[in-house]
Amino acid sequence: MNSLKTKIILFWKKVRQTLSFLCFNKKGKINQAEIDKKLVYELSPRKIPNGQQLKHLKKFLNPKEHLVIKICLILVLVNLVYLGVVFFKKHIQYSPDFGGEYIEGVVGYPKTINPLYSTNRDIDNDISRLVYSSLFKYDGQGSLVNDLASEVIINNDVEYIIKIKDNAKWHNGDKVTADDVIFTIEAIKNPDYRSPLRNSLLKVSTEKIDEQTVKLTLNSAHAPFLEALTFGILPKNIWVNISPSSAILSDLNLKPIGSGPYKFKSLLKNKEGDLKEYNLIVNEDYYAAKPYIKNIKFTFFINYTEAIKALNDNQIDGLGYLPFAERKELLAQDSLVLNELVRPQIVSVFFNQEKDKALSDKMVRISLTQAIDKDQIIKDVFNGVYQRADGPLLVNSFAYNDQVTKYNYSPQEAAENIQNKLASTTLTVIDSGNNVAVAEKIKMYWEQIGVVVELKTIPGEQAADTIKNRDFETLIYGEFVGGDPDVYAFWHSSQIGSKGLNLAGYNNSEVDTLLAEARKTTNQEERKIKYQKFQEHIATDVPAIFLYSPTYTYVQSKAVKGFNNSMIIEPANRFTDVSSWYLKTSKKLVW
Template sequence: MKIDFLKSEKNIDKKIFSLKEKIYLSLAAFLFLGALFTWLGYYYYNSTEIKPDFGGQYVEGVIGNPMFINPILSQSNEIDQTICHLVFSSLFTYDNQAQIKNDLAESYEISEDNTLYTVKIRTDAKWHDEVPLTAKDVVFTVNLIKDPAYKSSLRGDWQKISVTAVDDYTVTFKLEEPFAPFLNKLTFGILPSHVFEGISGDDFLSSKFNLNPVGSGPFVFLEMKKDQNDSINAATLVANKKYYGQVPYLEKITFNFYDSNEAVLEAYERKEIMGFSLVNYQEAENLKNLKSTNLKSIHLPRYFAAFYNQNKSKALADKRVREALNLATNRDEIIKQIFSGFAQKVNSPIIDNFGQFKSQIEATPFNQEKAKNLLDEAGWKVPENGTIRKKEGEELSLTIITTSWPDFVKTAELIKKQWEQIGAKVEVSALTVADFQQNFLKTREYQIVLFGHEYFYNDPDPFLGWHSNWKKSGSNMAQFDDQKADNLLDEARKSQSFEDRSKKYAEFEKIIAENYPADFLFSLDYVYLQSSKVKGNETQAVVNPSYRMVDIDNWYFKTKRVKK
């Protein structure tokens, strides 16, 4: 007998489930599935987390062109330095707080007398052409730096240091005397000996490898592009997938080269580039609220001051006058009006917001009344029916010199205005850099100079700027001369103890604060504008702007979810 099962099932269905029951059953099934998927989604999101993923190209706009993508020749060109930091490796480098960290160095030891550094190099580092990187390359690079025929600007730092390869992965550096910030000297990029061997000093500057480098860093040089006038207009690097460290998330970095700030800004507005450095602080204020843009204010190890030459002014030879000028300087007004807030006040040669060492003295307050009283006490009084203070018939007349950089000139003019409010007559002279250095700084022919001092990389070491050895020539622009201060600076730069150095610098600061050799003003930030599409850029301090991509291995565009 033939049975119609389909018909039977339909009949059974009709008998068992009514229409109302079918609706309830469907609704229950829908709710069950909804709950199931919700639970699965909840489980997925709670058992996983968002992590950066690989891919994407970052494009930066810069002013100028590369000349030598060679780490021992790049110091005079920020573009060269920036690319070198990405293409080449160093024994040590910096983190995003500008603190020293190991790069190729696996470990290091310092001898008891602090003059011998032994560095163990990691064994998994290779050049981009697959040749192993060894101690031979380190020694080779240092020897090129020391050889005048190769014209490296790093040469002066290495004349009294000997380097030796103990074995393939161990190198020693012998100093004539202890130098606490020495590890900073080991941040130079290392050259491949197998590439540059046989290239003489005469041919070194013109070597094809200076614009087609072979490095060992996180990015590999890919290509240069030129315009119709045969000028380089772009350079592209690709991620080194065999990098010994953290492989970058970004697939490529391209640098587009422009001839002006305006061209760079226009390129950003056209979305042709994703980031660039700002040199105009007023412009930074206008751009900080730009849509889909992050504006990063990054600390630098450089401070600016008005340095007093007591030998060129009767008034400045009196400590009370110098103190009065410091009290009459409104630093907050300078920072807000000229630098749009992208700066911090400084109290001494130790910058508060940079590095491990902190200033341990109180800031000089803005107090015009106290300044006026000090000048009265010093015999500089405002005559009846007059505005300029005089002493024994001589006006309180001062001249500030500075370079012609617009923001320096504006700063000098604002200080002039502030000092005139306490009865000083002030002139400002803006000079070309060449004139400033040759005819004034070098000869010490100035009363007051508005200029800056830099740290030794990330270390304050005020030796060059404040030791009396450098008062007649060099960076001691205040011509400061104090034997106790000299001794503290000598001792501090030889000590490996952070606590000991901090104590000595505190004593040094106290001497500076008691003598008023300069009017300490501010430390400027480095301002970088970047598309908000770029994630992972956490840089807060750099030793100089060429290190702005120091944490590039953490930058990313793409993300993925992975198990916790």
């Protein structure tokens, strides 16, 4: 009985399914739409329409529905693009890549690309710095760092034991050794070579400790000595067979072999025999970081007008130096970077108290200082790019003392304090660059406090005699103080007179002691303390008005990346981080 009942139930289920398939509605009528849908599903197993089917979508949608779908699709697409851009910005990393050629324009042309002679000419020194390596060099912030030297040990402030890097090689593949260092120093000392560096090394004796170690000994302690070791080292095996007296005539002075980041590739001369191009190629065996830029080309011009025109015409990628007065000639400045590098020079107004006794009154000197708005002069004359100076040391020096007394612009106080003490003075200025414009500003400021000023402008060729004879009452002059804070030559009383550079005739026994002691110890902290005390004395005595430190304008195309210098001791120092420069980049996806 139960079996029969079960069979009857199964029979009616099959009947219901059959009727359902035939799509009868509840009223027993056939539903055509349902039949069509079933047929479509039976013909295509896909439940999502394909591209061909979507073409017919608008047949089933009214205009409003069609518009809504379009807007939604556009919003989805925009969001996908936005999310893609955000993702790539966060996860794509651009890194320097090897290759390319950097073309730099310079005024003049090289003669002796040789460390023994190159300090006499900037362009010689520029190329020499790229081809040769030195024991020490200045970094982009003006600090002395190791180059070929891997280690230096100083004993008793007079003995320097220097270890040379084991992986340093000459461009011909030979190893750089202690013999090369000793040969170079002895060549500089040899009068037959006629090197301008001779006086700086005359009192240095050399000794070879081993193949990679040399000992240099001084007659007496001289703290800035390592600064004197920034010249390039010559390969002994190549130069030893060349007569010292004829070394300056050697072809190697234009086709050098060094150990620097770049090596000589080729040169091009015009019909008259003058150099027009000089090409360097990267040193693949360079012991430090290998440069990214493959080739460096120097193009030579006879003046800045031609060089700037080449820069404006995109014929060169950089200009070795841009005089301040020529800045206005640059056309597409938006595509250029004007690197303002602080130079180790301080321009000051020096008081000659012997020439004008009224200047012996310290209150007069303070008043003349307070009458000058240094910041306004820098803004008006130098577009604000020069660095203000308030003392005899550079602001970035490890020994700089920013706590000393500063006499800021205070014309009313200056006028009151100088009244009936100084009626007039003569301000001497060398006719060079923007010096006269600065002098005219100072003349205006001093006359505003009641001092009549006669402006005396002298040509550059007369400057040496004027300084030697101290033929001035007040003088605007810039002193190159170098990278080390040793300013003995400018402020020690032994340098007063025609043979010295103590232009203010400054005489202070305590300062003499501080300066003498500071240059005899290599302990930097001790030197810092002494130089900071020295600056306190200068601030108190006011022997000069410190105005500003000029900048060296180095122009490069924005296509050149990686230049990070802020200061140079000499123009060639702009290449100190050349290994970091790059023209090409590669992309890498970082998760």
